[in-house]
Amino acid sequence: MGIYLPIAEISVNVFVLLAMGAAVGFLSGMFGVGGGFLITPLLIFYNIPPAIAVATGANQVIASSFSGALSHFKRGTLDFKLGGVLLAGGIVGSTAGIYVFALLRRLGQLDLFISLLYVVLLGTVGGLMLVESLNALRASRSGAAPVLKKSGQHNWIHRLPFKMRFRASKLFVSVIPVLGLGAGIGFLSSIMGVGGGFIMVPALIYLLKVPTNVVIGTSLFQIIFTSAYTTLVHATTNQTVDVILAFLLMAGGVAGAQYGAKAGQRLRGEQLRALLAMLVLAVAIRLAVDLFVTPPNLYSLSAAGLN
Amino acid sequence: MAGLRAFAAAVPLSMLFALSPAMAQTPPTESIQIGLSTDAISITAGFSGADLTIFGSLENPDPLIARQGRYDVVVVLEGPPRPVVVRRKDRVLGVWINLDSETFENVPVSYSVATTRPLQDIAEPAKYKQLSLGAQNLYLKPADETGSPATIEEFTAALRERKAATGLYSENVGGVQFLSQNLFRATVRLAPNVPVGTHKARAFLFKSGMFVKESSAQLEIRKSGFEQSVFRVAHDYSFLYGVFAISLAMLTGWLGRIIFRKD
Numbered sequence: 001m002g003i004y005l006p007i008a009e010i011s012v013n014v015f016v017l018l019a020m021g022a023a024v025g026f027l028s029g030m031f032g033v034g035g036g037f038l039i040t041p042l043l044i045f046y047n048i049p050p051a052i053a054v055a056t057g058a059n060q061v062i063a064s065s066f067s068g069a070l071s072h073f074k075r076g077t078l079d080f081k082l083g084g085v086l087l088a089g090g091i092v093g094s095t096a097g098i099y100v101f102a103l104l105r106r107l108g109q110l111d112l113f114i115s116l117l118y119v120v121l122l123g124t125v126g127g128l129m130l131v132e133s134l135n136a137l138r139a140s141r142s143g144a145a146p147v148l149k150k151s152g153q154h155n156w157i158h159r160l161p162f163k164m165r166f167r168a169s170k171l172f173v174s175v176i177p178v179l180g181l182g183a184g185i186g187f188l189s190s191i192m193g194v195g196g197g198f199i200m201v202p203a204l205i206y207l208l209k210v211p212t213n214v215v216i217g218t219s220l221f222q223i224i225f226t227s228a229y230t231t232l233v234h235a236t237t238n239q240t241v242d243v244i245l246a247f248l249l250m251a252g253g254v255a256g257a258q259y260g261a262k263a264g265q266r267l268r269g270e271q272l273r274a275l276l277a278m279l280v281l282a283v284a285i286r287l288a289v290d291l292f293v294t295p296p297n298l299y300s301l302s303a304a305g306l307n
Numbered sequence: 308m309a310g311l312r313a314f315a316a317a318v319p320l321s322m323l324f325a326l327s328p329a330m331a332q333t334p335p336t337e338s339i340q341i342g343l344s345t346d347a348i349s350i351t352a353g354f355s356g357a358d359l360t361i362f363g364s365l366e367n368p369d370p371l372i373a374r375q376g377r378y379d380v381v382v383v384l385e386g387p388p389r390p391v392v393v394r395r396k397d398r399v400l401g402v403w404i405n406l407d408s409e410t411f412e413n414v415p416v417s418y419s420v421a422t423t424r425p426l427q428d429i430a431e432p433a434k435y436k437q438l439s440l441g442a443q444n445l446y447l448k449p450a451d452e453t454g455s456p457a458t459i460e461e462f463t464a465a466l467r468e469r470k471a472a473t474g475l476y477s478e479n480v481g482g483v484q485f486l487s488q489n490l491f492r493a494t495v496r497l498a499p500n501v502p503v504g505t506h507k508a509r510a511f512l513f514k515s516g517m518f519v520k521e522s523s524a525q526l527e528i529r530k531s532g533f534e535q536s537v538f539r540v541a542h543d544y545s546f547l548y549g550v551f552a553i554s555l556a557m558l559t560g561w562l563g564r565i566i567f568r569k570d
Binding site (some may be wrong): 002005006007009011018060063064065066067071079108109112159164185224228231232233234235236239241243244246247250252253254255257258291292293294295297298299300302303 | 353371381390391392393394395397398402403404405408428462469470472500532534535537538540541542543545546548549550551552553555556559560561562563564565567
């Protein structure tokens with residue numbers, strides 16, 4: 001069944017989009033990630049213009065992170081204060097990101113920049129995760145107990161000034177890295193259409209030493225607001241949010257997430273991480289190939305005067 | 308696909324002749340008229356292209372020339388003019404990057420031509436350049452005319468090629484047919500991605516390869532339906548649209564949790 005997307009201005013198949021949403025929802029439920037980093041490239045592969053894929057991806061991320069944050073709020077595994085400071089940084093980063101987005105669009109370099117960012121970030125994160133999970137798998141196979149890093153170890157981040165106490169996270173840390181992390185994620189959110197959980201979660205655990213139980217809830221909480229802000233600014237400045245497209249993805253996504261979560265419980269942690277790493281790398285390689293393959297048309301037309 | 312039909316009203320000029328003594332001394336000159344029965348067309352979002360039929364008439368044709376088929380008519384439906392940037396990708400360190408670009412002013416978004424015969428059989432190429440007639444001869448004005456002529460020519464050709472590839476610039480040879488000595492029917496193609504806005508229908512009359520007269524009419528193309536309402540809201544009330552998109556996402560997330568609750 002075909003449907004015409006009013007903003008993307010192309011006809012697409014409803015079931016393909018629902019299936020795409022469900023598949024990404026399944027994976028995000030299984031791995032506990034938002035799925036924005038999969039949705040946006042998939043939409044681009046499905047010929048949705050990158051500018052619209054990014055803005056709509058941000059809109060879709062709200063649904064999955066809102067649903068997830070509600071569960072964490074109920075369980076009390078959500079640090080509002082930490083989330084709030086991250087969010088303050090996120091708004092600044094997102095505003096800068098939207099400005100860069102509009103500038104790149106005017107220069108005709110937006111598509112390239114989005115692809116490059118995806119290749120570099122997904123390649124790095126996927127590569128690191130794969131190495132780490134394969135090492136863990138090998139260690140568990142040889143029977144040795146996994147070597148745990150000592151918690152409470154302090155690094156240079158803990159020597160920075162302007163310290164603030166975060167009770168729920170049992171943390172006393174400078175606000176500079178927290179604001180900086182929020183800003184970085186906000187920037188990526190507006191340019192890549194991702195929630196940023198795949199960077200936020202490891203950064204909170206390894207850099208700020210936030211206890212693992214509050215990390216996901218807090219990350220989801222800040223992602224809701226950063227993506228909501230990103231969606232709103234994209235809607236007002238670039239008019240690139242397609243609600244119909246976003247709704248189809250969300251509908252498939254919330255259903256798929258439940259089955260994914262169930263499937264995820266049957267797999268072991270390292271196996272899960274190795275699978276996710278391979279998936280992330282596959283998306284990065286697919287995007288990288290497109291950068292190097294000679295395009296069918298060297299010339300492209302776009303409306304002038306987008307400024 | 309049902310064609311969209313617009314009818315021309317032929318004006319009986321014979322009455323006017325009696326009132327105009329000056330005209331009686333010189334032989335009557337040919338002229339051309341087209342008229343549209345409607346000044347606006349609505350297309351739905353699922354529009355997959357159509358043929359637009361325009362009727363027109365020749366006035367005071369010379370019966371001898373008409374019999375020999377030496378009258379030719381070219382009908383053009385021209386979309387609203389817009390500035391366009393043409394970009395060319397080049398390889399930098401193995402990666403394809405948009406490098407050079409050229410901006411053109413007032414490029415018609417669409418340009419459909421219907422002719423009685425192939426354009427090259429009707430008149431000399433120089434004539435079309437002068438009239439800026441035909442997708443290949445249409446004058447495209449670069450915003451910066453100081454660039455090298457070779458570059459401008461390359462990007463102009465690329466612009467025409469891309470427009471033709473997306474079906475926005477089309478040519479329908481034999482699309483204009485004479486129904487009688489005076490009456491003709493032109494069929495121009497509306498591409499599925501035909502732009503909304505004010506389109507201009509123009510008819511050019513040629514006699515034995517010489518340009519005689521032009522006539523034009525305006526046609527408004529609008530989109531209608533649910534999708535178009537969404538598009539309009541997204542552009543006219545973008546802030547409210549953004550708030551709606553966010554609320555919809557939160558509602559979907561919340562409902563999803565209620566329906567599939569597991570904790």
